[in-house]
Amino acid sequence: xxxxxxxxxxxxxxxxxxxxxxxxxxxxxxxxxxxxxxxxxxxxxxxxxxxxxxxxxxxxxxxxxxxxxxxxxxxxx
Numbered sequence: 001x002x003x004x005x006x007x008x009x010x011x012x013x014x015x016x017x018x019x020x021x022x023x024x025x026x027x028x029x030x031x032x033x034x035x036x037x038x039x040x041x042x043x044x045x046x047x048x049x050x051x052x053x054x055x056x057x058x059x060x061x062x063x064x065x066x067x068x069x070x071x072x073x074x075x076x077x
Contacts, residue, residue: 003059010052017045 019040028035 003056003063006052006056006059010049010056013045013049013052017042017049019047027033 020038024035024038024042025039
């Protein structure tokens with residue numbers, strides 16, 4: 001696992017959350033319970049994204065703490 005892995009999974013979770021919330025809004029008028037279900041799935045995806053973000057921060061801090069200057073590859077986005 002590396003920083004790129006964490007970034008890719010963070011982005012996937014955010015995309016999933018966005019997709020689910022769009023579906024929640026779209027389906028709410030037809031079936032409120034489905035809208036709520038999609039909303040809750042979106043919240044779960046955001047929670048997963050938050051976990052990946054925290055891991056990425058922790059990873060970055062651990063790697064950079066052993067160097068006087070951060071390696072160039074860590075600053076590439």
